[in-house]
Amino acid sequence: MTHLPYILASYGLAGSLAIILSVGAALRLKRDRVKLASLEATRGRSQGGKRA
Numbered sequence: 001m002t003h004l005p006y007i008l009a010s011y012g013l014a015g016s017l018a019i020i021l022s023v024g025a026a027l028r029l030k031r032d033r034v035k036l037a038s039l040e041a042t043r044g045r046s047q048g049g050k051r052a
Helices: 002-046
Strands: none
Touching: none
């Protein structure tokens, strides 16, 4: 009897977990960049276009 199915299952779980976490991080990064751009645009308008 070989342990190959268990080895493949552990690699599959590790790979899928890495993909799930990286996709979640990429989505959060995209969302936060949009929020930052919105905040910077609001800040720029409130200062009358002056940059410090």
